[in-house]
Amino acid sequence: MSLTTSYFYRVIVRRFRANRFAVYGAGIVAALFIISFLAPYLTPYAPDDLDAYHVLLPPSTAHWLGTDELGRDVLTRIIYGARISLKVGFVSVGIAALIGTVAGLFAGYYGGWIDQVLMRFVDIMLCFPTFFLMLAVIAMLEPSIWYIMIIIGLTGWMGVARLVRAEVLSLRERDFVLAARAIGASDLRIIFVHILPNALSPVIVTATLGVAGAILTESALSFLGIGVQPPVPSWGNMLTAGKDYLEFAWWLSLFPGLAILVTVIAYNLVGEGLRDALDPRTSRT
Amino acid sequence: MFRYLVRRVLLLFPLFIGITLITFVVIHLAPGEPVEMQTALSPKVSAKTRERLREFYGLDKPLHVQYATWLGRMAKLDFGRSFAPDGRPVIDKVKERIPVTLSINVIALILEFGLAIPIGVIAATHRDTLLDKGVTIFVFLGFAVPTFWLALVLMYIFGVKLTILPISGLHSLGAANLNGFAWLWDTARHLVLPLGVATFGSLAGLSRYTRSTMLEVIGQDYITTARAKGLPERVVIYRHALRNALLPIITLLGFSLPGLIGGSVIFETIFAIPGMGQLFYMGVMSRDYPLVMGILVIGAFLTLAGNLLADLAYAVADPRIRHGSAP
Numbered sequence: 127m128s129l130t131t132s133y134f135y136r137v138i139v140r141r142f143r144a145n146r147f148a149v150y151g152a153g154i155v156a157a158l159f160i161i162s163f164l165a166p167y168l169t170p171y172a173p174d175d176l177d178a179y180h181v182l183l184p185p186s187t188a189h190w191l192g193t194d195e196l197g198r199d200v201l202t203r204i205i206y207g208a209r210i211s212l213k214v215g216f217v218s219v220g221i222a223a224l225i226g227t228v229a230g231l232f233a234g235y236y237g238g239w240i241d242q243v244l245m246r247f248v249d250i251m252l253c254f255p256t257f258f259l260m261l262a263v264i265a266m267l268e269p270s271i272w273y274i275m276i277i278i279g280l281t282g283w284m285g286v287a288r289l290v291r292a293e294v295l296s297l298r299e300r301d302f303v304l305a306a307r308a309i310g311a312s313d314l315r316i317i318f319v320h321i322l323p324n325a326l327s328p329v330i331v332t333a334t335l336g337v338a339g340a341i342l343t344e345s346a347l348s349f350l351g352i353g354v355q356p357p358v359p360s361w362g363n364m365l366t367a368g369k370d371y372l373e374f375a376w377w378l379s380l381f382p383g384l385a386i387l388v389t390v391i392a393y394n395l396v397g398e399g400l401r402d403a404l405d406p407r408t409s410r411t
Numbered sequence: 412m413f414r415y416l417v418r419r420v421l422l423l424f425p426l427f428i429g430i431t432l433i434t435f436v437v438i439h440l441a442p443g444e445p446v447e448m449q450t451a452l453s454p455k456v457s458a459k460t461r462e463r464l465r466e467f468y469g470l471d472k473p474l475h476v477q478y479a480t481w482l483g484r485m486a487k488l489d490f491g492r493s494f495a496p497d498g499r500p501v502i503d504k505v506k507e508r509i510p511v512t513l514s515i516n517v518i519a520l521i522l523e524f525g526l527a528i529p530i531g532v533i534a535a536t537h538r539d540t541l542l543d544k545g546v547t548i549f550v551f552l553g554f555a556v557p558t559f560w561l562a563l564v565l566m567y568i569f570g571v572k573l574t575i576l577p578i579s580g581l582h583s584l585g586a587a588n589l590n591g592f593a594w595l596w597d598t599a600r601h602l603v604l605p606l607g608v609a610t611f612g613s614l615a616g617l618s619r620y621t622r623s624t625m626l627e628v629i630g631q632d633y634i635t636t637a638r639a640k641g642l643p644e645r646v647v648i649y650r651h652a653l654r655n656a657l658l659p660i661i662t663l664l665g666f667s668l669p670g671l672i673g674g675s676v677i678f679e680t681i682f683a684i685p686g687m688g689q690l691f692y693m694g695v696m697s698r699d700y701p702l703v704m705g706i707l708v709i710g711a712f713l714t715l716a717g718n719l720l721a722d723l724a725y726a727v728a729d730p731r732i733r734h735g736s737a738p
Contacts, residue, residue, distance in 0.1 A: 203684050250429030252666075253709045253718070257673030258691060259437070262707045265695040266440035342557055352695065359633060363559055372567050379567075383560035390555040 141403040148399020154392035162209045171199040173206040186399045192377040203359035214344040215337035221279025226286025234294025293325040329406040334397035338390045452579040490705030501705035512686035522610040531621025554615035579683035665721025
């Protein structure tokens with residue numbers, strides 16, 4: 127890493143850390159990672175431990191967040207649910223970011239008919255009410271977490287493609303690209319070695335915000351019964367079960383919902399913080 | 412203006428073909444020949460269902476013939492018959508549901524724009540004050556909260572605990588006998604929760620956007636000029652600045668349509684509102700393929716129409732586009 131790049135990263139880190147809310151968000155995200163990895167060590171229960179003698183118990187010292195209609199520990203299921211959320215968030219956004227970045231790079235760099243075809247395809251995809259498209263595909267297949275992640279990814283790449291394309295349009299006329307071309311670098315080398323690193327900031331920001339969106343989408347699909355299938359715990363399907371007991375077991379509905387809310391806010395704060403840190407125009411320091 | 416209009420309408424054809432092609436691909440995910448292995452064991456898909464699918468979509472014919480036949484049918488608004496026991500044509504089922512979903516979405520849009528724009532303006536004119544931070548946190552909460560969960564919580568508080576609001580359907584039992592005003596009041600009470608949740612959830616994008624464009628516009632020279640002329644601040648903000656900031660917001664109107672239509676699945680399911688979203692959800696759950704495909708295409712076309720309207724409104728509002736000097 128050259129001196130200037132390390133200086134660049136130092137500036138970004140400093141600007142990110144100057145944003146108090148972004149740091150809180152990053153802290154929560156880090157905590158969620160740790161919780162997901164250490165899940166079995168954090169709780170004495172297993173997520174599918176049935177206990178017919180301790181059904182629908184309110185929060186207590188033995189069960190901090192109570193038990194559900196099958197006597198399973200709610201806190202344990204929320205902890206294991208964090209794993210699902212993390213997986214869905216990262217895999218689906220990874221798919222979306224990959225497709226969007228590649229499409230945006232090629233559309234922006236080559237222009238012409240490649241650009242036309244790719245961008246019209248983006249327009250077409252944007253016409254579908256995404257939620258309808260997702261439900262329709264899942265209705266055709268059997269609901270499974272892999273289909274969910276793939277379909278969220280395949281319906282979420284259009285924004286990234288547009289942003290990257292716009293970035294590439296301005297980058298491809300810069301001197302360093304012309305220089306690379308002058309010394310005979312291939313198109314692919316120019317695109318992936320010279321342009322891509324400079325077009326990454328909007329991808330990183332959109333991807334971070336996208337994780338929040340993917341987690342919300344997964345929970346909504348699971349809530350509707352076509353996402354992650356019981357008995358695998360997901361925050362969304364816990365709420366489905368909880369709504370039948372709303373009147374006498376509020377803890378079944380409150381805590382998974384709060385888990386989603388806090389996680390989504392955390393990713394949004396980090397995303398907004400990154401946007402401000404990476405974009406020189408919003409600089410206030 | 413005429414040339415712009417023609418170009419814009421011509422652009423619809425490739426989009427139209429694209430939408431139908433993608434839907435066609437989705438249909439082929441359905442249990443027919445290609446995915447036989449996977450669904451052969453599934454009890455949900457009976458041999459009879461497969462037979463009916465094959466018959467309607469001509470699954471034994473070559474792909475381009477299938478596509479052409481299907482397009483031809485759609486041109487006549489024939490989406491086939493529902494697999495539900497009543498076996499009614501899909502288009503009839505959708506037709507009676509569209510007014511409910513559309514009118515609820517239009518009211519939600521009006522509420523969203525009516526609230527989000529003033530919120531954005533206030534945040535911009537009070538930049539970095541406590542007020543700005545307060546409304547920012549408020550709209551972000553709305554953005555981050557899972558709407559179905561908020562709906563549940565509010566149903567519990569207002570419907571179950573306080574029992575001051577109805578929690579499902581559009582009308583009370585026997586509402587048909589009520590006279591005009593009482594009927595309206597009854598419907599309005601049923602709509603408070605769904606509309607409230609939908610609006611709260613959608614405020615963030617638009618109000619943040621208004622805030623940033625307002626900040627941009629307020630920095631322009633002509634705003635300084637207007638202030639220097641001694642115009643009252645209210646006139647400067649609402650007449651000079653807001654008008655210019657509002658232009659790009661018109662396009663957002665078009666973009667927010669797919670989200671609204673898609674979101675209706677969740678609201679209509681939770682609040683038992685007999686609209687297109689609920690119909691779609693029931694179709695998905697009972698694997699009513701013709702119904703699902705029909706609504707998917709119709710939903711995309713509604714979005715297309717909405718985008719076209721928004722673009723035209725933009726052209727009417729912005730002379731630069733009308734006269735073709737901007738792309």
